[in-house]
Amino acid sequence: MPQPRARNPSSIRRKIAVKLPELLRRFSYPAGFLIVIALGLGLHLNRAWNPLELFVLDRQFTLLREHPQPLTNDVVVVGIDEAAFKAFREPFALWHPHLGKFFQAMALAKPSAVGMDVILPEHSYQFMAPGYDQALMQGLIAMRGTVPLVLTQALDDQGNLRPIFPPFVSVAGVDALASPLVCMDRDGVPRRLDGSECANQSRGITLAEGMAARLGAKHSWEGLIDYSLGTTFQYIPFTQVLNWLEQGNSEQLARTFRNKPVLLGVVLPFSDRLQLPVPLAAWEPENRRLPGVLIHAQTLRSMLNRGTVSTIQPGILLLLALLPALFWWGSSAWQKIALLLIFSGGVLALSTLRLWQGQYLPPVEAIGVAWIAFMGRGAFDSLRQFKEKQFLKQAFGGHVSPAVLNEILAGNVGLGAGKRQRICVLFADIRGFTTRSEKSQPEDIIELLNGYFKQMTEVIHKHGGVVDKFIGDGLMAFFGAPQALEQPERKSLEAAQEMLLRLHRYNQSLAGRGVEPIAIGIGIHAGDAILGYIGSEARNEYTAIGDAVNTASRLESMTKELGYPVVCSSTVAESVKGTAELVDLGEHSVRGHTPVHLFGWRPAILEKLKPDS
DSSP states (O other): OOOOOOOHHHHHHHHHHHHHHHHHHHHOOOOHHHHHHHHHHHHHHHHTHHHHHHHHHHHHHHTTSOBBOOOOSOEEEEEEOOHHHHHHOGGGOHHHHHHHHHHHHHHOOSSEEEEOOOOOOOOOTTTTTTTTHHHHHHHHHHHTTTTEEEEOEEEEEEBBBBOOOOHHHHOOOGGGGEEEOOOOTSSSSOBBBGGGGGGOOOOOBHHHHHHHHHHHHOOOOOOOOTTBSSBBOOOEEEHHHHHHHHHTHHHHHHHHHHHHHHEEEEEEESEEEEEEEOBBBBTTOOOOEEEEEHHHHHHHHHTTTOOEEEEOOOOHHHHHHGGGGGSOHHHHHHHHHHOOOOOOOOHHHHHHHHHHHHHOOOOOHHHHHHHHHHHHHHHHHHHHHHHHHHHHHHTTTTTSSHHHHHHHHEEEEEESSEEEEEEEEEEETTHHHHHHHSSSOHHHHHHHHHHHHHHHHHHHHHTTTTEEHHHHEEEEESSSOOOSSSSHHHHHHHHHHHHHHHHHOOOHHHHHTTTTOEEEEEEEEEEEEEEEEEOSSEEEEEEEHHHHHHHHHHHHHHHHHHHHHHEEOOOHHHHHTTSSSSEEEEEEEETTTTEEEEEEEOOOHHHHHHHHO
């Protein structure tokens, strides 16, 4: 039985080397799309967009507050301001009589509930003055059974809730205690109620939750505080409430507070302040760092009206975050930019509309992933184009001059109609090359020509010229196309001089190897020519044709008989008049052409070179 033939590892490697680039090209775009999806998923799971989402959310709430949502049940804020601290000289902790009067005023006004963002003492002050607690206790008793009361507790150094003096709690009720803490986002701004999202995990129910429960709105509150509700708050001064009580103005008390939730808190300029998402104080219209009582008031607004703002379900949110990765596909950059701008504006508008309707759709993540997909595709395409151009330069850099190759890669040169342009044409030819070829081996001739053309090509490119073609031992170049040059005639003469200098050095290296030196003739003429791709789609070349080309070729053939290494026409000489050592040779007959006024040039720098230099 014949044995199976073993695979040749080198053959397998060759197949992989051939197939791998094709596979990479075929699957690079799907792979890039998957990378965008993976990046979007990673950013979603790490909540990397959160700071920007919060910034945009605050701006959306600010925008919506220009036309605030109407309220069916608003909150009244009573503020302990600077005037109150000036009116009452005792320390704030000993304001028992004043707080007692406030409770008596509330008992007369009969609000729907009272919340205290002011901490009641944790022990009695009877030791300071007999009966000192009595006024506060009487106020609490006056409210008992008529006005629901919620008291906040202070925090100790470990963050634990401090107790309130038990007799006060027994009058208010054990279920009247609440935490003064609010839920903070990681930037230190309160925006939500679901404790799992809080940077500081709140302990127990909050003041707003306790008041809402006392008012019959018992829920497991989750979501965003609705900052679009209501206008800015005005506060009723604490001293004003006490004045109405002392004046017996029960009608004013009832008109101001009857059947409304009331919050008492400090509104001093630099005490108990929080950074809020929007300005809420009418007395400080541009300030967002505001008294803490206002966050409790706005939270209670949300609870008592249409509730908190819910967030889109996590699964739908993830889908909405990853769908914009489809912007990876498509190749029309301008159409995609227009579509992307429309998409970004649409998502922002939809998010703001949903927020106004009471549901939060985070817009930044979807917009961000769309821009990542778009920019990633742009960068990927640019990288591919860069690699393709590098490949073309490596593959064809030796076939066309750099200037022509750059124009081809830029899409400025294509097969089709030529372009008329003024150029300066240079022909160079080795003298006596046929005789030399007969005496030399082909390999030596090729080596000689390669060395010679290498030197000449470098010079022409250095001076902004284009090597059009090599014709046996001859060379054709032109200056001024495809990119225009200032004084292409001068550039061609400068190139001719350096070509002769380079030839001198090359001959020195040939002499060191025992090789006969080279002599060349250079013909230069300027005029209009037709430039472009000549040939067919199967085989073509970028070249120049016209009388200027033919004349330059004829002038090169006359260099030997005229005795100058460089011969140029008067057209070239006139453009560099007075700046080169050109010798006027008069008019000469040129084969196939009318007589041409010629100039000869033997660069002086060549005459100064010593034979052994």
